[in-house]
Amino acid sequence: xxxxxxxxxxxxxxxxxxxxxxxxxxxxxxxxxxxxxxxxxxxxxxxxxxxxxxxxxxxxxxxxxxxxxxxxxxxxxxxxxxxxxxxxxxxxxxxxxxxxxxxxxxxxxxxxxxxxxxxxxxxxxxxxxxxxxxxxxxxxxxxxxxxxxxxxxxxxxxxxxxxxxxxxxxxxxxxxxxxxxxxxxxxxxxx
Amino acid sequence: xxxxxxxxxxxxxxxxxxxxxxxxxxxxxxxxxxxxxxxxxxxxxxxxxxxxxxxxxxxxxxxxxxxxxxxxxxxxxxxxx
Numbered sequence: 001x002x003x004x005x006x007x008x009x010x011x012x013x014x015x016x017x018x019x020x021x022x023x024x025x026x027x028x029x030x031x032x033x034x035x036x037x038x039x040x041x042x043x044x045x046x047x048x049x050x051x052x053x054x055x056x057x058x059x060x061x062x063x064x065x066x067x068x069x070x071x072x073x074x075x076x077x078x079x080x081x082x083x084x085x086x087x088x089x090x091x092x093x094x095x096x097x098x099x100x101x102x103x104x105x106x107x108x109x110x111x112x113x114x115x116x117x118x119x120x121x122x123x124x125x126x127x128x129x130x131x132x133x134x135x136x137x138x139x140x141x142x143x144x145x146x147x148x149x150x151x152x153x154x155x156x157x158x159x160x161x162x163x164x165x166x167x168x169x170x171x172x173x174x175x176x177x178x179x180x181x182x183x184x185x186x187x188x189x190x191x
Numbered sequence: 192x193x194x195x196x197x198x199x200x201x202x203x204x205x206x207x208x209x210x211x212x213x214x215x216x217x218x219x220x221x222x223x224x225x226x227x228x229x230x231x232x233x234x235x236x237x238x239x240x241x242x243x244x245x246x247x248x249x250x251x252x253x254x255x256x257x258x259x260x261x262x263x264x265x266x267x268x269x270x271x272x
Binding site: 058063129130132 | 206207208209211213214216217244248249250
C-alpha cells in the first residue's frame with residue numbers, strides 16, 4: 001500500500017481498510033471465472049432430447065461461443081456408430097445394447113413412439129420443413145468445432161469401446177472433468 | 192476523403208429452418224475479414240428474433256432487417272472483428 005502514516009489520521013482506519021482489502025482479495029480468488037461457453041450434459045437418448053441438444057450446441061458454436069456436449073447414460077447411444085448392434089461382454093450389456101440401437105437416427109421419442117411411427121412422422125415433418133435431423137446436426141457440430149465428449153464410466157458400464165463410437169469425438173472423460181466443463185460455462189445445461 | 196465501396200455477399204438461406212440460417216451465416220463469416228458485409232435471405236420467421244440474437248452473441252453488427260413483399264426476410268450483417 002502506498003499510504004503513508006501522515007496521510008492516515010487514525011491507524012485503526014488503516015488496519016480496518018487493509019483487512020477489508022484482504023477479505024476482498026480472498027473472495028476474488030474463490031470466484032469462478034465463467035467463459036462464453038455452453039456445456040450440455042446429454043443424459044437423455046430420446047429423439048426429443050437429442051434433437052434440442054444438438055440444435056443448441058450447433059447454434060452456440062455458430063454464434064461464436066465455445067460449446068461442449070458430454071454424452072452420458074442414454075445420451076451415449078446417440079454417438080454409437082449406426083452399424084454397431086450388439087456390444088458388451090456379458091448378457092446384461094448385450095441386452096442393453098440390443099434395446100438401444102446406436103446412433104441418433106435410431107433414437108426413440110419419449111412420447112408418441114407408436115412402435116416407431118412417431119419418430120418416422122417427426123423426421124418426415126423435419127424433411128418437409130428443412131429441419132436438420134440429429135445425426136446431421138452431430139456432423140455439423142463437429143464441423144463447427146463443438147467438443148463431443150463420451151462418458152468413460154457409461155462406456156464401461158455398457159461395454160462400449162472407443163471403436164463402437166462415431167469418429168471425431170474427444171477423449172472420454174469422467175464426472176470431475178464434466179463438472180469442470182460445466183463450472184466454467186456461462187450456460188450449463190442438463191438435457 | 193476516400194470513398195469505400197462495400198461489397199455485399201449474399202447468403203441465401205431461404206427454405207432453411209432453425210438453426211440453418213445462422214449456421215449458413217456463421218460459415219460465411221468464418222474466414223471473412225472485419226468489415227465484411229453480408230446479406231442474409233431467409234424465410235424462417237424465427238430469424239426475425241434469431242438474427243439479432245446471433246449478432247449480439249457473436250458480437251457482430253446487424254445493419255438492417257426488413258420483411259420483403261414475398262414474405263421472406265432480408266438482413267444485412269457486418270463482421271465486426
